[in-house]
Amino acid sequence: MKMMIFFIVGLTVHIVFFLSIFDIYFTSPLVHGMTPQRVPLAPPAKRLVLFVADGLRADSLFDNRTGRAPYLRSVIEKSGTWGVSHTRVPTESRPGHVALIAGFYEDVSAVAKGWKENPVEFDSVFNESRHTWCWGSPDILPMFAKGATGDHVYTYTYPSEREDFASTDASRLDTWVFDEVKDFLNVAKSNETLLNMLHEEQNVFFLHLLGIDTNGHAHRPMSKEYLENIGLVDSGVAEIVSVMDDFYGHDGKTAYIFTSDHGMTNWGSHGAGHPSETLTPLVAWGAGVQTAHREDSHKYDDNYLKEWGLETLRRADVNQADIAPLMSSLIGVPFPVNSVGVLPLNYLNNSQHFKAESIYANAIQILEQFRVKMAQKKETTLSFLFTPYQPLTDSKQMDFVRNARNLIQKGQFDEAISYCKDLTVQAMEGLSYYHTYDRLFLGSSVVLGFIGWTSYVVLFILKTHASLRKPPTYLHMVTERSLGQIFLSIGLLVALFLMVQSSPWTYYIYCLLPVAVWFSVMREFETLASLIRSVPSLPLSKCFGYFLLVTFGIELLVVSFFYRAMLTLGLIVLALWPVLSGLYTKAKFRSLNWMLSCLFLAVFPLLPVVGREPNVNYVICAGVLTLFSSSSYLWSSWRCSPLIRRDRQLFICQMMQVVLCAYIPTSTHSSLQLKQGLPLFNQLVSWLTLVSSFLIPLLSSTRLFHRLLSILMSLVCVYLLLSTGYEALFPPVLSWLMFAWINIEQETMNTQGTSNRTELSSTDFAENIDIAKIRQLRLDDIRRSYFFVFFIIIAFFGCGNIASINSFDPSSVYCFLTVFNPFIMGGLLMWKVLIPFVIVMCTFESIQVSTQLSSRSLFLVVLVISDLMALHFFFLVKDHGSWLDIGTSISHYVIVMSMTIFLMLLSIMTHILTSKRILIGWKRKMHFR
Known part of the structure; x- marks a missing residue:
């Protein structure tokens, strides 16, 4: 019976220690209650088309030796801006699409809460748009519809049975998407309600293309199936662009972005941090996007440019989360409130005034998250224990915002852009500071409990399996009673401290468990004394x-x-x-x-x-x-x-x-x-x-x-x-x-x-x-x-x-x-x-x-x-x-x-x-x- 109790207690202690890592490191970075920020000037585009070729590597698209993507190649050389989008681990579809469309990286709390859908409600470009129409995989699209307010995100998915790695032709998944989009636009011509919706501003079209990823898993990225699928996607993108332009009468108000959620290793897998998984292509063109620029010198020395034959064209790399504010700026919708992306200005073909206003809105949007995070931490910490983030105290925040606004009003746009970038860096560091504010306190409690538990197990082994068991004496019982009173007082003080700070209930477990464990250790003082006495033998x-x-x-x-x-x-x-x-x-x-x-x-x-x-x-x-x-x-x-x-x-x-x-x-x-x-x-x-x-x-x-x-x-x-x-x-x-x-x-x-x-x-x-x-x-x-x-x-x-x-x-x-x-x-x-x-x-x-x-x-x-x-x-x-x-x-x-x-x-x-x-x-x- 005693051993069963020990087993249950030991299992409970280890589960607590295991779960503590989720409260210390795997907590959601998302906060709510921020004011949406938008650019006050007229946007360059009325609508945006987002192509995401799932599982497409940067080198597979940009390598010009095979000429597998002639249309996108012509865009890069003549009418658009290109670069590498750098993803973060885990290089999987769900976190990749969240970074692209919502502007923040993997919500680590999802490790314990979900797989296909983000477990926390989040804002996205789709949510901020007037209307969004999505076509593609049932594993990706629903989470953006679920996270949207109102009923303006429409999804069209194929049955999950189509995602068959043994399929003779996985590229049919992409063909389905292209055909559905064309049919949709044809139907809209005879549907007045839909036609009016499509001609409103701030609309988004999302085409999720899974065929490349499926063929990569099934046949490897160097296979004929994978490479031919890239060619099919390239021709499909060209056809969709033509159909879109015809549908809108070539008004020049459509922006296009082509990218990927993650890459793929040579052996057909993804998830880790190999460059073949983290380097994805980004090509943007259309309304509001900078056209191709010739450039003799480059700041990138990764040797890819010569291999791709693009050494004479300007390359503009971004972090994956930066694409969300880019899309928001192009069509004039508020930046996603949870975004940590920084607007890549070198993709914009607009005035310096527009760029300054855009980066200013981007900086304020990140600063809003910082303010909410700081307010939350301030509410749950005793005033004399609260240590604010010094570079962004309340007064310094006001100075930052006021100075940036004044620079824009004076027409000093370049200075304003530089100033806002500094503000963004400070706000991001401040977010990290408050996100990890309790980490040392919780970590110390867990370590104290860990050491106590290990000490207790050692004493338990010596007592029960090494002939050091001693019958309890009167002194032992008196001492145990005194120890119980001391540790009970310590536990009450810890609980009172946590209650005053309005700490989560899990904090009580992490902080009170060491008290109970060390009480158990101190109770075995006679076993420890017996061990010391037996050392000479x-x-x-x-x-x-x-x-x-x-x-x-x-x-x-x-x-x-x-x-x-x-x-x-x-x-x-x-x-x-x-x-x-x-x-x-x-x-x-x-x-x-x-x-x-x-x-x-x-x-x-x-x-x-x-x-x-x-x-x-x-x-x-x-x-x-x-x-x-x-x-x-x-x-x-x-x-x-x-x-x-x-x-x-x-x-x-x-x-x-x-x-x-x-x-x-x-x-x-x-x-x-x-x-x-x-x-x-x-x-x-x-x-x-x-x-x-x-x-x-x-x-x-x-x-x-x-x-x-x-x-x-x-x-x-x-x-x-x-x-x-x-x-x-x-x-x-x-x-x-x-x-x-x-x-x-x-x-x-x-x-x-x-x-x-x-x-x-x-x-x-x-x-x-x-x-x-x-x-x-x-x-x-x-x-x-x-x-x-x-x-x-x-x-x-x-x-x-x-x-x-x-x-x-x-x-x-x-x-x-x-x-x-x-x-x-x-x-x-x-x-x-x-x-x-x-x-x-x-x-x-x-x-x-x-x-x-x-x-x-x-x-x-x-x-x-x-x-x-x-x-x-x-x-x-x-x-x-x-x-x-x-x-x-x-x-x-x-x-x-x-x-x-x-x-x-x-x-x-x-x-x-x-x-x-x-x-x-x-x-x-x-x-x-």
């Missing part, structure tokens, strides 16, 4: 050695999050462990098996994470390796403990399943290459294999090696179906090392005289360990726990890292489905990531059983090591530098904390997977034992 040199091992090991694991090759170094050191420990001389065969498996697994962290072309031959090799290793282990274990007929038949069926699952990816890949779609048989086998992988192991014998082998083959079958390259070999090699680990741990127990060599083959998961035989923790168990944590990190990073998770390649799920579905695809990807975890967890369960340890004792040591890593990453979280650096540092902490929580839950699942069995009697009734 401890083997200090051995303790110091293990302390160095854990310290060095944790640092190595932390560095491996940044450099995967460090895992190779770690595996090489692990391979030498039998030699260094003296095990090699006593068990040469098992030691050699361990060393070879470590060295083979050490190859994987050196291989590329992403960027590989699919090679299903690796999948076949993985199937053959699984069959060979399974047969070897079955033969070796059968000699010691023969299989009954039912288990023999089950293993034969599983081997046949491995053969089939090794063939399915090859068949699917071939079918998709021939553009024949996903075969129904392959799809049925894939889904049946996924479902059965949870049930088949429960039918096998619960003897240690037999159950582990059944689990391995079931999981490998699913992994083969989700593999496209060398990663298919990872689970078999990892499993080889896991079996070697079990054997060599048994050998260490043999050398210590606490186990018999014959026990391992006959060990049964279903048999409860005799409580009398459960031993106390030893120093060597620290090494076992560290090995487990190391193998868990290997399981996660062996074939991937942060970039590979963000850069999801949908081709790995083509055996299951080809129609785009982010939830199902994401779920399959996550299960692929978790399969190596399950293999390691099941092995750890075996280690606990074979070494006669209580399952909770080793796991508590693992908990301490994981928490020390998490605390390390908490200090490494960045709030400065590039968005990729900031996002990666936060992701590291989230991964380690998620891993800790997940391992606590996964231990329950693996216990069921290893020890429970479904029995089918002769009357075919099923029993769950």
Whole structure:
């Protein structure tokens, strides 16, 4: 009962620590209540047409060697302005379109709240327009209609089933959009109401073109399908421009913008910060847009201009969020109130007066956000504790605004533009200042709680698993009562402080949790005193050695999050462990098996994470390796403990399943290459294999090696179906090392005289360990726990890292489905990531059983090591530098904390997977034992 309470409390504490990162770093930057700002002068355009070619890379469009986009090329050379739009991570469709149309980057609170739609109401160019008509994907358009006030954003979407990666021609998605726009304008000619709406000012037409992205995922950006789709989009844009001009009688009042939400890597994925993902094209032309300018010198030295053949044309790069204020300025609508984009003046073909008024409105719009943010923080902070942002105090704000207005009124437009740009920079820095105002306070509370919790777990281990339990004394009870009164007073003072500041309810949890945790630590003062008294009797040199091992090991694991090759170094050191420990001389065969498996697994962290072309031959090799290793282990274990007929038949069926699952990816890949779609048989086998992988192991014998082998083959079958390259070999090699680990741990127990060599083959998961035989923790168990944590990190990073998770390649799920579905695809990807975890967890369960340890004792040591890593990453979280650096540092902490929580839950699942069995009697009734 006490252990269950400890488990629940521990899980709760870790969930709180995990969620704290969302309040500290993942809070929404959006504020509401600002006054919309617009340019007071007449706009140059009455309407705007926005083309977004989803997934189009800058180099794919601008490279002139193939001449794939002649119309847009002519616009760049003669009638428009061009540049590169720099996106931010994550380079996905939803945040990219929000940046383009609403002017702010990824609302990080969306990480925990939503996928397709932004979870916070936000303003956009579409919302500020008179009318907006949108055509394209059902995954993108609805969020802008939902976020709009009134009923003036109209969306026309095709069925989601059309977004099929196995489609013979994904460019038909773009053809559908172009055809629908032309039909719409034709219908408008005979519909007087619609015709009048279309001739009003401040209208927007949005064409979302998904074909390029879909073809890029399915065939890669260098494929014929991807490049031909660019040509189709180019001709479609030319046709739409012609139709628009004819419809409006060539009045010259239409502005056009062509861009992309994100790029794509050579291997057909996006999500991370590679230049091929963050560099997107921007071409603008029409009413109010600067025409092409010749230029001999450039400020850009990225070597792209010569490759693109554009070195003589002026290039004007922007940040993606800058496009929203550009669109607002062209058609004269208020800037989106949440926009952090800065108006790119070099795209405007207008007077200096118009440019000055535009940048002034842009600066005031950002300043409005700053004012609201400052007012909110001032209301929730005690006056004597509030520290305003010094460069923009109330008086300095008034001076900024007054001076900028005076410069414009005096006709000093160039000075006014420069002054407003300075104001914009200050307002942006002020927004960041108030957005992170409470970060130090909350971070300190979380760190204090973290240290307290880790200290408590260490004391709990010493008390319950290291013979340091002492009966409570009268002095202990008196001291505990006094401590309770002291910490209760501290908790009340903290709660009162938070109440006076009108803090959110989550702040109470983050600040009061350390009080409760440290009270629990102080209650164990007798355990700490016992530890101090026992120090002289401890083997200090051995303790110091293990302390160095854990310290060095944790640092190595932390560095491996940044450099995967460090895992190779770690595996090489692990391979030498039998030699260094003296095990090699006593068990040469098992030691050699361990060393070879470590060295083979050490190859994987050196291989590329992403960027590989699919090679299903690796999948076949993985199937053959699984069959060979399974047969070897079955033969070796059968000699010691023969299989009954039912288990023999089950293993034969599983081997046949491995053969089939090794063939399915090859068949699917071939079918998709021939553009024949996903075969129904392959799809049925894939889904049946996924479902059965949870049930088949429960039918096998619960003897240690037999159950582990059944689990391995079931999981490998699913992994083969989700593999496209060398990663298919990872689970078999990892499993080889896991079996070697079990054997060599048994050998260490043999050398210590606490186990018999014959026990391992006959060990049964279903048999409860005799409580009398459960031993106390030893120093060597620290090494076992560290090995487990190391193998868990290997399981996660062996074939991937942060970039590979963000850069999801949908081709790995083509055996299951080809129609785009982010939830199902994401779920399959996550299960692929978790399969190596399950293999390691099941092995750890075996280690606990074979070494006669209580399952909770080793796991508590693992908990301490994981928490020390998490605390390390908490200090490494960045709030400065590039968005990729900031996002990666936060992701590291989230991964380690998620891993800790997940391992606590996964231990329950693996216990069921290893020890429970479904029995089918002769009357075919099923029993769950």
